[in-house]
Every structure is written in structure tokens, then in C-alpha cells.
Amino acid sequence: MNYVPGLGIAKGMALTLRRFFAPKATIQYPETAPDQAVRFRGRLQLLYDELGNVKCETCFQCAQACPVECIDMGGHDTKNRFYTHWGPAETYAERREESALRRSGRPVPDPEYIHFDPIDMVAAEEILEARDYDPRPMVGLLEEIQRAYGYLPVAVIKHVSHVTGAPYALVYGTATYYRHLRFEKPGRTVAVCRCTGCLIAGGGRIAKDLAAALHTEIGQSPAGKVALEELPAHIPGAASPLVTLNGKPQPNVTAAGAAAWGRSLAGKTVA
């Protein structure tokens, strides 16, 4: 035996006796306030407003800023512009069986996840190669990808994040900001101009009526249906109020007839 019986006990008890006389770690709140950093936010919590909507924009800025990369997000943003598909659902305690299926490589029945069909990555690789895999000018890269594929497939975004080393939060955070970048395949698009002239001519009401008739909101891209967008700039020379279908101005759509026109558009089968 090369140990002294009882020595362990003695050492343990000596430690606790020392601790008995040591200064205590308790902060006597509320007599003393704890020492907090100036920007301390307390416990991070997702809040809801009084209408029951989550006050989260899914802008990925928190995920991008987190040095430990422990934040992930999924779901719709508050403007219902897109559904973010990437990221382990477990971090947000989301029960998504799709994530397990996805990891196993099996096909996922949810149409939202069809994008995990194999995508031809050659075009993306060429673009990345030409840009020397530099993720810093991210907008230009994403615009080129959109030109090549018509939209930003999730598989390509994943690939970009993998090979450039940019956190996907950075990629997503940049892509979700610019309205000309899409995450879904473009279908038929109705765009409403909201410049001051068109608003005076009733553009606001047209936007509301079309949103109701097409069962969507400005910026949302429901799969298989007509998408409603906002025109970034008034086409010079076009009359107010300005409504375009797939980029072509529709002069016959007025404030009064917008709802009917929208309903007829929605009624047509998907081309």
C-alpha cells in the first residue's frame, strides 16, 4: 500500500475547513447589485408581441455575431418572406423530423425540402473558382449564383459556406437583406410600384387588394402560386398606378379592378 489510509479524508476536510473561513461568493441582492457589463442582456429570450407574432426577423445577425456559433434559426421571418432551411433544428428545440431524415440522406416528403434533390454544383464551383473562394464580397457572389441558377438553392448556399469558410449565418444574413435575391424558384410574379406617385393614385389599396386576392403578402413566395413583390423603382414613363406581371406593365389594372384581376390570375392553373 503506498497510500496512507485516511489521508484523503483528512485532505478533504482540511479543504472544507479552509473554505469555511474563505470569503463567500454570494452576492446579497438586492442590497448589492451584481457587477454586470454595460451591454448585458440577461437571458436571451425570443419575445412575442401582443398579436402573438414572434419579434424575430430571422436576420441572422445574432447568429453571425455569436463567437461560439451556437445560434441557429429556422422558420419564417416576421415579414414571411422566406423559410430558412439550414441549421440543426435541435438548437431551437424544434421538433422537425425532417432534419433527421435529411441527415440520413433519405428523401424528405415535405415539399419545402425538395431542394435537397441533387443540384448540379458545377456552375457554383466555376463561380467560386473565378472569385478565388473569397467570401468577403458576398453580395456579388450571390448575385452571380442567382444568375446561374435563377434563384439561390439551399444546397449551393451550404456548399458556399463549406468551401469558403464563411459561416452560413453570414451567407444567410447577407442574402436575406437584399430583395433581389430569391430562395425559391421564380414563378409568376406580380409587382406593385409603391413610389409616391403610385401611392397617391391608389397603389396602397391595389397592393392590399392583390394580397388578399392572391392569398399572399408582399415579399412572400408561396410555392406554386403567384408571388407578390414590390417594384424597386418606377419604370420611367409608365402610368401610375403601376402593376407588372413578370416584369411587363399591366396598364389595365386600376385601383377598382385590382381585386378582380388578382382573383382571375390566382384562378389560372400554374403554368
Next chain:
Amino acid sequence: MSFATRTWTRMSIPERLLAIFVPLAVVLAIATVLAIVLLGPPLLDFLGANLPLVRFLVAVTAILLMTVPTAFVIIYMELKVIARMNLRIGPNRVGPWGAAMSLIHGFKVLSKEDFAPTGADLPVFTLAPVVTYMASVMTLLVIPFAPGLFGQDLNIGVLFFFAMGGMSVLGLLMAGWSSFNKYSLLGGLRSAAQIISYEIPLTLSAVGVVILAGTMSMNHIVLSQSGSALDWFIFKQPLAALIFFIAATAEANRTPFDMTEADSELVAGFATEYSGMRFGFFFFAEYVNVFIVSALITTLFFGGWTAPFNWPWPYNLNGLDLSNGTLWIGIAFLVFVLGTDVLALLVRFFGGRSWNMPSAMVLGFIFTLVAVVGVVGLAGFIAFDWIQGLFWFMVKTYAFVFVFVWMRGTLPRVRVDQLMSFAWKWLLPASLLNLFVTAAAVVLLSQ
């Protein structure tokens, strides 16, 4: 409606209470005075004739009354000391420094629902905590707190002590059996096994002390250690002391041997089905047990109420003349009044404008009280040897209570099989060895 009913309905609640209690108080006061005047002298004569009986009754009452505050103090100590060892502060809000915490625990335990599980054997179920508690309390009868301050000086004191300790096993088994719960039964059997396994080393190590002292009377054991600290049996029986300490920890169900009451083991073992004051009895019994084993260690090995060294006090106030009661009351009154006023003025002088006169007076009174108690205590300490003895006894006992609490805050608990094997394979042979060596030494040295 009669006049009485009408008046009653018109009265408010405080008025109603006064209407009931004031006449009642008057009646009781008159009855008390009459009783004292009429029945007092005959009663005093009767008591004077049966002094030992009176002494016994007083001792028993005192011990019963002492156990609950002791338990409270030890619970409070446990909370605070373990907290301090965990770098926390422990309860500090409930009373001054959290002192009322134990009291609140007591009230909480009292206020819980008192039920018994269906199928439980109700008489046994109710009596089990009583048996356990009483077993602990009765051992206090033989412990000498100070010279002349003990319940009863049985000349088989040590044996009585261990007999009562064994009786607590009975209480545990009753609890486990009557709960009508398999797991309680298992827990009770485990506890019983633990206690009776450790009783043997406990008793055998105490026998060594008995051999040295030559008597089983606790008082005489303490007297045979009087002199100085070097006369204490710890130096003559170190191994026995160690074995006794370990075995006592197991007897008291303390860490590291507390697997019967650990929350992760069979819930609360035998006490699973108990709640409310029934559980409160088990709870108090455990803490009284801690006090008892500490007291016993002090008595057997550390000299009980003897001081570590002899006080060379030239003054003997045993002959203090307390007969002139009026003089002493006058002195006390004067001291209190003067003290309160002077200290109140000092408080206002040093404390500043924030102290108004009433609060300062109250504080002055408290300080005066503390000072008077201190002086009286000191005088008593010097004058009366039973106060000295009590003081030393309490210091040593609570030192050991602290050691028990310290161990609880430090050590992990052992498994039940490790526990049993330790008792039978290590402690029992060790205590036997100690016994043989002691006996041999005594025989050899007496030649």
C-alpha cells in the same frame, strides 16, 4: 332575540375577544390565587417529603424541553456551517442572521397534513416516531452535564445508554413495517442492519473505557478523568476513540453513513410514508442523536465537564449572600435604569440624529441586558462549579457537533455493502484488538 344575542352580533371581533377573555382571565386569576393560598402549603410539604421524585420529574421535564431547542440549534448550525463550507452564506433573512430559520422549519413541519397511507397499521405507524424519539431522549437521562447536573446517576449508565440506543432500531423497524410499502420496509431493514452492525464496535470500544475507569457509571467515568487535560481517556484509548467516533457516526445515520436518508436512496427509506409532525419526530430524533453521540464522545474520551486545566481561582463566591432579596432587586433596578439611560445617550451621541429617543432607549436596554447577563454569567462561572462544568461540556459537545456537520459537508457517502463490510471486517476486529490490548495492559500494570 335576547339582549345578549343582540349585543353579541353588534360587537366587532376585537370586542368579542375581549368580552370572552377578560372575564376568563379574572376568573383564572382568582382561582390561581385561591389555589396557591389554599393548596400551596400542603403541596409544598408533600413535595418536600418526596424530594427525589421531584428531582426526577424536574430532570425529565428539563430534558424534554431541552431536546427541541437543541435540535433547532443543530439544524441551524448545519444550514449555516455547510453553507459556509460551500462558499455560500446560508439563511440570513429570516431572523437576525437567519436564526429563526429552524423555528420556521418547525412550524412548517407542524403545518403539514397529517395522514396515514391506506393499509398502514395505524397504532404502530403512530407509535414508531415516538419510540425513536423517546429512545434518543431517554439516553440524555444518564449524561452528566455538569457536577451534580445529571438526570440520574445510574451505576450501569453506559449499558443503559447503549440499550436505549438499541431501542431506536425498534422504532425504525416499526416505521418500515407499518408503512405498508415494500420500499419503506427495505429501507427500514437496511437502517436496522446498519445500526446493529455498528453497535458492536461501538460497545466494544466503550468497554475499553469502562475497564480503565472501573465503573459503568457515567458520572464516575467523568470524575476519573478530572485533573487536567492529560488525564482524559483520549490519550489512553486513541484507537478506541477513533472506532467509537466512526461507529457513532454510523449509529447517528450521519454522512458518510447516511444512505438510509439520502434522497437518492429509496426516497427517505423507512420514513417515506411519513409527513407532518410524525416526520418531524424522526427529524428531531436524528439531530438529538447527533447531540447525544457528541455528548457521549465528550464524556467517555474528553473528560465530560472537566476543564482542560485547573482554574486557580482564589475567589469562592459560593458563600455569596443572596438572602437580602430587596437589596438585590434594588441593585438590579438601579443598574438597568442607569445602564439604559447612559447607553441611550451614548448611542445618540455616536449614532447621530437618526436615532430618536425611544429607539435609543431600546438599544440601551438591550446592551444593558447583554452586559448584565455577561456579568452574571461570568460571576456564575467563577462562583458556581456547575456553571463551569456546563460551559465546558457544551463547548466540547458542540465542537464535536461541528465535526459531524463538517463531515457531512465534505464526505461522499458509502454504499451499503461497503458500509457493512467496513463494520464487520474492520471495525469489529479493531475494537476487539483494542479490548484485548487494554485488558492486557491493565493486568500487566496492576502487577
Next chain:
Amino acid sequence: MTNVKVLETPVRWHRILLPANPTAKPADLDAALKAGAWAAFTRAVGDMSAAAIVGAVARSGLRGRGSAGFPTGEKWRACALAKSDRRYVVVNAYQSDPAVLSDRVLLETNPYAVLEGAAIAAFTVGASEIIVAVRAEATDAIRVMEEAIAASEQRGFLGAEILGKKLEITASVKPLAGSYMLGEETVLLKGIEGRRGQPEQQPPHPATRGLFGKPTLVHHPQTFAAIPTIIADGPGGFAAIGSKASPGTVLVQLSGSVAQPGIAEVPLGTPLREIVDLAGGILSPHTLKALLVGGPSGGILPAEAIGTAYEYDALDKAGAHIGSGSIVVVDERSCVVDLAAVLTRFCADEACGKTIPCRIGLRRMAEIGARFCDGQPRGDEITRLTDLSADIVASRLCDHERRSTLPLLSVVRYFRDELDAHIVRNTCPAGVCQSLARPRAGAV
């Protein structure tokens, strides 16, 4: 070319920005040189020191045309003082207002004025690169600028060895798209860098820390286009144009209920009445009800305010701003409350979402505006609106938040009885708000 009419202006008004005689080939360098292009640059590079140029610009009183109205000379001084090895000059020709085309027209008709001004600025602050940020939809403007840059480089006015000296200034055009907020200074720089376009706290200003962390001078193209005139003709002449506190001219786009909508170059300080008259006045038989001055986040001024001088301080006091240079004439057919509500909704939707007062505050204001239109306010919404606006303005990060409160605030200030008609008497006098609309004939 961009299809918009350039309105006739009185002869006595100076023409600094738009060319006096627009040509078919604005990128033709020879014609431009004959008209006086690059003369000021040559003089600046040859004879003047950086300090002298800054002094001239400061004395001219030129204020940034990007609607903040910050004195240009001070900005140049700050940028020149910032220590760095590399500086940039950015021409902010991204016009966020979806309807206004004046910047495109300027770039298409007078590209060399903008380029020359930017080159003078680059020489003064020591920048080596000029980036012209334009809207991606403005394809004509991009093409013209690129041609102009190529021609200037070929002739030695830009590029490696400018005018034979050891001076290097390169220029490029960067098309941007995707967000209304890109018009804001710091957001534009982020967009050029290729990052998410959220504004930054200022200070540090872009003049000290901007594009890629280097000192950057960001100006509106109209600001740059005024520089050659200042250097060539001297600051005194420029300071005499327009009003004393805001000298110079600005491009205004008139639209709405006017006979002849279009663009005009207007001296600052001109009363609004004269500007509206340029477009032929109100379209008859309608009557003037209000003027939306400043674009989607502008103030709605009443018809009585038509005498207000069109310049920075007067408009600020009136509760509007120059903004994109847009003046929309509103007639009695429009409901002012509805207009303010949809404008606020537009501003709330365009917000980048970085700060809470903007992201949530503007949305709440839009909701209040919608409730005004429905005639169902919740309690004293007007006080709530003004308090909310005060909070948003006080805690804002960029000017978008401040400006977006202007439409509703100006309605509360000037059109109180129309607002009361909605929320108290539950009618819409203009017959526009659908839940409250009443027949026009015999309207209350």
C-alpha cells in the same frame, strides 16, 4: 435615355448641374472639353493646393445635396485630416426614391461634371479610387458613365499618370440593387463591400473610417457636379446663387396633379409656388390640397405653405425636407390621412431592421395610421403618435427613422381637422378611405 421631361426654367436662373444645351452624345469628350469640362480639374491639380481647394469649397457655402445639408468643405477637411494610406471617394448615385430620376438624368446628360467634381475631391483628400454607385436599373446612366470614364482615362484625366504628374486616380461604376436603405451613406458602403446593408453608428464618420475601414468621402452626384463651377468661377459666384444659408441649385422632380410633370434645376431658396408653376401649376379643374415635399419620407405641407422657400432650414422648420428632391402635388381627390398612412407603411417595410425604434416603432406608427384611416383609434392615438415619434427620433441610428415620422407628424400638424373628421366624425372628406367613404356629392 431616361424618359423624363426636363422643364423649362426662367433664364435668370443659373444652370450649373444640367447642361445648358443637352447633346445627343453626352459621353463625347471632345464636345465636353469644348464646353469647359476638365478645365477646373486641370487648374486644381496644376495651381491649387489641397488646402486652397478646401477653403474655396468652404467659402462657397456648398451643402451636401444628399438631404442632410452638411457643409461640404468641413467634410473634405475631416477626410483629408484622417491618417491613412488609402482613401476612397464614393459618388452616391443610388437614388432610393423609386419615382425620382434626377440623378440618372444628371449622370446621363452631364457625366463629366460629376466625374470632374469627384476627381477634384479625390485629389484634394488624397484618394486614389472613385467609385460611382448607381442603381442597377439605371442601365443608360451606367453605360454613359462607363463611356465617360473610359474616355477620360484615355485622355489622361483619370488613371495612372494624370496630366503627366505622379497622380493616380482610378474610377469605376458599381451597380447596386436590392434595398431602399442603400441610399444611406454607411449602408451604401456596406453594399459596395458586399456585406449586409445595415447602417453603422456615427462617429466614426465615413470620412474617418468608411469603405474597407479607410477614410471615405461620400457625396451626392449633385454635390460633385457643383464643384467644377466653384473651382473654375470662384466661390463667390456660387455663393451668390440661391439663398444665403443654402447657396447653389438643386434638381427637383415635380409629379402628381400637375399639368406637366418633370425635372427642373432650381436655385435653393425659391418659393414652392414658383417651382410648381414650372410644371404648369395644378392640373385643372382640381384644386391644390397639399404638397408632399421630400419623397416617401417627406412632409405633407398644406396649400397655405406654398410660399415656403425651398431650402434646408426653411423646410426643416416646416416639417419637411429636401430629400430626394421630389415634390408631389396633391389635389382634393386624395385623402391626406390615407397618404400619410401608406407612406409610413412603405417606410416601415423598407426599414433594415437593425434598431428597435425603427423596426418596431415605425411598424406601430403604420398601424396607428391604418387605424386613423379606419376611423377606429384606440384611445388618444394622436398623443401616442407624437410621443412615439419623439422616441424614435431621439433614439435613432440613421436618418431614415427620423424622416419616416414626418408624413404622419405633418398631417397631425397641418391637417388636424381632416384627421379629426376621420377619427371623431368617422368620415373621409375626400371619399378615399374605403371603410369610411361617403358619396362625393354633398360630402361633409
